[in-house]
Ligand code: FES
């Protein structure tokens with residue numbers, strides 16, 4: 016199937032122009048009449064009982080309208096539990112918008128102050144006196160799972176949230192008989208998403224019509240609409256969630272946050288608009304965190320270097336609760352499902368154990384679990400290569416699944432259609448002369464310069480199908496619908512349930528509609544991010560926009576095109592299928608001769624419908640939906656190659672090259688996909704080299720400011736070469752797979768392998784992220 | 799403790815317009831521009847001088863609007879992205895950013911444009927390293943920076 020331009024063209028984005036002029040509309044840019052501002056008192060302790068709260072002094076301070084505790088919200092907002100019905104054995108404690116009698120992480124919201132300005136709300140918050148009884152905090156899963164450990168949720172008899180396991184073949188026997196086994200313990204420390212715009216919302220409740228409008232910096236307006244309706248007992252048709260410009264999201268903005276729900280509840284309580292924007296310090300303490308896993312893994316090889324078996328045990332250091340509404344299972348579950356996936360092997364066992372800790376809730380941030388699965392697998396492959404004296408490229412070529420293997424169900428239970436591991440590696444080898452690098456590496460080593468190359472092959476489980484949350488019992492749409500409306504002037508309005516936080520999916524969908532209908536791209540205006548106007552959809556998460564929103568747009572475009580040609584056929588007295596739409600004109604399909612313009616057709620369709628017989632399909636507002644069937648995920652794949660230099664005196668790492676070969680099927684806009692990959696790589700570099708929450712022995716955060724929590728900045732980042740392969744999925748007509756997380760997925764593994772390759776002469780192996788200078792120098796025995 | 803916060807009258811020029819306002823002495827400049835004047839193109843990402851999102855020009859020099867009090871801008875000339883956009887001063891940079899997709903969410907973008915413009919004014923033909931260096935105080939979480947560097951290089955070539 017081929018598609019006409021602009022599908023597949025690298026066009027710049029419409030939305031960008033506004034943002035470049037400073038005309039974006041982010042949450043803190045919104046001001047409504049009578050709007051109040053909210054500030055929170057948060058727990059200073061990781062774990063403490065609330066003995067008493069004294070609000071008297073604060074309530075009398077200038078500008079203060081209301082001080083709210085959990086008791087005030089009783090009956091206004093319901094509590095919730097982050098369950099997932101596919102994991103029925105998970106222990107899931109009840110969570111509330113404000114802590115009731117106990118705070119379970121440092122930063123949990125306890126009291127809210129609504130005042131005429133944020134400054135006044137903060138002034139008052141400082142004068143709220145909470146009497147605390149500190150409890151011994153649990154901040155490590157190994158400690159938490161000890162039967163003697165303090166229990167975080169008294170409803171349960173221990174801190175273990177859930178375990179999940181997969182097993183295929185006979186791994187015990189395979190390992191017992193294997194000629195070569197490599198084994199490592201890995202540590203992936205905790206970090207977060209750090210969107211430049213922090214979380215925030217403006218909640219506007221009108222009691223006369225029982226109507227709640229929430230402007231929110233969020234990825235999933237329809238999900239939030241459902242949650243606010245249910246938890247605040249407002250009829251869903253009266254709830255509207257608008258996500259206008261969003262200043263970065265990366266997964267951290269597709270959850271329900273207790274403070275945000277409290278803000279909506281207080282807006283309802285007070286009957287006037289209320290703004291809450293987290294400040295940066297609050298963000299570090301209250302945003303969803305990610306990673307925080309200790310993984311022990313091993314891989315068995317035969318005498319020739321073929322992978323026989325893999326085993327993995329994941330200890331998942333989760334947060335104080337299971338995130339809502341998606342639950343916190345996915346990081347652990349993805350690790351056990353995706354590890355080892357690019358490689359042919361017959362025996363596999365993997366288990367994850369998740370423990371509740373006195374830390375912020377841990378959940379879904381860009382590339383859930385995948386970077387860990389990829390890094391573990393790829394380091395084991397490199398260790399195997401080293402043990403057997405085979406070079407890492409050959410090791411991969413021998414062991415990749417290839418065209419003769421597909422389709423298959425992976426050891427972790429993932430259905431794989433054709434993927435392109437070998438082709439990605441071939442393309443990488445065209446770009447990177449590995450032999451020349453090895454020669455140079457050797458020369459440089461003699462001069463005391465240590466460079467290394469690291470490869471990381473990855474699979475991304477993109478575009479989750481409806482079964483995962485449908486069977487999980489969550490109200491989360493994995494289906495997409497597109498609504499198109501031909502205006503009388505011939506322009507097209509498009510409404511999608513997918514949302515855009517800068518990825519460019521608005522543009523991708525615009526290009527699909529323009530290409531399928533046959534109009535210039537400037538004739539299509541895409542509207543997204545409004546739960547009232549847009550058809551119900553999932554928003555953005557899990558690399559889904561192009562594959563799902565794009566396919567729905569294709570279907571809607573085709574229907575609109577058909578109806579336009581039906582009308583034109585009647586007017587021209589010609590068969591509709593003898594006509595075509597090109598560049599906004601109705602033309603003869605064969606000769607290309609112009610017959611009439613789109614606005615002439617639209618004017619008849621809208622204003623002279625009596626000219627069209629009743630039995631002709633002539634709707635100029637059409638909707639079409641797309642839901643995948645019979646597949647949980649849409650796997651995409653690719654390869655990262657990193658070349659780094661490690662300074663063995665300072666422990667600093669510098670990039671010499673970074674290449675990604677990526678295959679996400681049909682590309683709607685190669686430039687935008689490449690930019691997704693680049694941004695994702697740099698976030699992956701952040702997790703691999705810099706970003707880490709550091710806690711003291713008592714579980715208190717030590718680096719919760721932007722000055723202390725390091726993020727990648729322009730100076731240290733490499734230029735990233737991106738190559739595209741296109742292996743379209745056969746499960747949809749468009750053939751697109753997800754792309755948004757691929758950059759992050761492979762970065763941890765490629766960088767770990769590159770650093771270990773650089774340090775090979777010292778016979779050290781690092782398996783902990785981030786690879787800070789301290790960790791490098793410790794491994795080298797220098798400190 | 800419930801003493802009213804003191805206010806002070808200030809007079810300044812913002813994007814070429816005369817502004818006379820009374821502001822609480824503790825209000826920082828970027829909050830004043832955003833909340834009191836509605837110039838929401840300048841953004842706030844950290845409020846402690848690290849992310850660079852609040853970058854504006856005061857008397858022709860780029861500064862962090864979160865590290866300066868509005869009261870300190872009394873008598874100054876302030877320019878924000880809205881002003882730079884209106885005069886066309888950053889038009890070539892804006893065009894290059896658009897073509898290169900050097901912004902995703904756009905939250906860092908106004909500050910990147912003003913910071914890059916300051917570089918090009920001082921050094922019309924910077925190397926990639928010099929561009930990276932100049933932008934090293936501006937956090938961007940979305941792009942990975944490369945497209946921004948490309949865009950600034952393109953604008954330099956186009957003679958911004
Ligand atoms: S908001 Fe001023 S530097 Fe971050």
Ligand code: FES
Pocket residue numbers: 211262263517900901902903904905906907937938939940941
């Ligand atoms: S474009 Fe989002 S922070 Fe730079």
